[in-house]
Amino acid sequence: MFELHKTDKNTKARRATLSTAHGPIQTPFFMPVGTTATLKSLTFEDLNDCQAQIVLSNTYHLYLRPGMEVIESFGGLHGFMNWDKPILTDSGGYQVFSLAKLRKIKEEGVEFQSHLDGSRHFFTPEKVMDIEMTLGSDMIMPLDVCAPYPCEKKEAKESVERTTQWARRTKDYFLKKQTEDKKQYLFGIIQGAIFKDLREQSAREILDIGFDAYAIGGVSVGEPVKDMFETLAWVEPLLPVKQPRYFMGIGLPDQIVKAVGMGIDMFDTCIPTRYGRHGTAFTHQGRFILRNAEHRFDQGPIEKGCECLVCQRYSRGYIRHLASINELTALRLISYHNLHFYIQLMKEIRSAVDNDNYANFQKEFLSNYGSELSENNK
């Protein structure tokens, strides 16, 4: 499943190939977020143009709309989206805790009301497995409990314990239900908020159960960036070297660059499209608000040297005009560039690891980007 090619000489950055039922993925990689079975304003042609290796989608959203009956009739999510590359689906756990109304955690599972229409639903670890098996995603996440930020240690501890119980049930059910030619990889999720001993407890318990890959969850939920990386520094040494590691919901470009250097293989965030829809574009020199009037007369591309279709074709001045009057096309153009930027960044990251040059790459990237994570800014 996971062929580790090399680890960078001076950092913990790794290069590997992850094999899935829908083809191999080169790590480290970024997963564009298609919450509702699409990236906002983009198409799968766009994802292919940008050379996306995989797409991530959301169990919670798909379960509510269009509903499993529809997706099942299309033979699963690949068929529904007509996308033949890998898919990862989350468990819906995070959305139940961040979006849904009146959620009630019980031992059996979590009861919640849809954020859309208030309808009542009940997710158990087993039900989530059923859903994700119907979706047919290549990588699936178990139902977990994500503690909010900030939270009391007691609440964080309960979330760790419930996550472990549910992880055990998930694994049992998955083993019973999976078909012989195993096609789906099941992840374990490590919780514990920003408490070192809880993170260690969660890692120990989840590793004990044993999964195909491991994710650090409950990060990027509002905690300071410093705490986020501290959490990563606690957990990473406990993770097996020969399995994929996923830092859930991370992050901004400089955060990804730093996390790769700390040994992470997998990332996802809706930032490229979300920021794109708000008129913010990413470049190697940092991000900027393209909507601003200062770009009115700018005939240059969003980023000089960028090979994306948008930068090859459209000027900042033109896109700024469209963004400033809220034209849908502007959201699309900026989202496209941002997505291309993220995927291109992962290529640069992989190339740097291949060349045992990650420390230099990271230093240079963070400096050019003007990152708060840069040594120069410390």
Added chain:
Amino acid sequence: MFELHKTDKNTKARRATLSTAHGPIQTPFFMPVGTTATLKSLTFEDLNDCQAQIVLSNTYHLYLRPGMEVIESFGGLHGFMNWDKPILTDSGGYQVFSLAKLRKIKEEGVEFQSHLDGSRHFFTPEKVMDIEMTLGSDMIMPLDVCAPYPCEKKEAKESVERTTQWARRTKDYFLKKQTEDKKQYLFGIIQGAIFKDLREQSAREILDIGFDAYAIGGVSVGEPVKDMFETLAWVEPLLPVKQPRYFMGIGLPDQIVKAVGMGIDMFDTCIPTRYGRHGTAFTHQGRFILRNAEHRFDQGPIEKGCECLVCQRYSRGYIRHLASINELTALRLISYHNLHFYIQLMKEIRSAVDNDNYANFQKEFLSNYGSELSENNK
């Protein structure tokens, strides 16, 4: 400028090539409407994919935003949009009368307040020519006065007279200002609401002044479809055979098919993208509301046999899901199909005229489409 290849044996449908500074256009043709220098939710790559021959844009909107200073700095509208095929711009007259606030028509021109911020502006025939020369469009429209529907004959008569006065000033100014290697074609616009004698008067006066091409304006402003075609039937015989004829703002697919049979060469409407954004798709079997729940499980394309990228790749069920939850991607996919449908329809129209088969084509199209214009429905 206008090379008439043939007229259909049994109808008034015509085939010609219209030469412009940005390349030839095969007639009859459809002009996708890029009001604000973009088609809503689409890009110029999409227009090229669909083999659009030309794009139409709006003087009124571009004058207000981004403003002429910006477009001039890009060397005109072609440079601003980075589109090297032909462009037609309207005069802003229609928008002043339909969008702007507190408009006041004077002999000199029309004073109006921006619908965006209430700022005051004054358009004269000469100023509109200056704007359109700065835009650098291949075909330009003069400032005219469009009577509303319904309106008293007195008001319609005044609009005809003012339109003629302004047309004369436009022509004079254009002749004085145009450079030696004439690059822009100036249209005359015929007004007169739904009054036969006024339409005839307007046609006579505008033809007397003499323009490169002629447009029938003040149609599709709310009048019954019957009146719209009656107006066309009055005016068309008065138009010179060897110049292009433009039926402004028309229309639905069956209306275009009928108008071609009555001798029209040029069309524009924002219907493909506007309907697309509202979840309605066009096919040869008529239009349908793709948002509707009945399409939930439909694995077929929007239109069987359609060669557009959307129909090649996405199912009704998938697009219906996206449309029903208001995903931006759905608006884009349906708009794209609709635009492709319109452009493909024009190809079929041209082919039918080439084969002296327009009467049959029209009959069959209107019947398949379930058109109220079909003989079968009369």
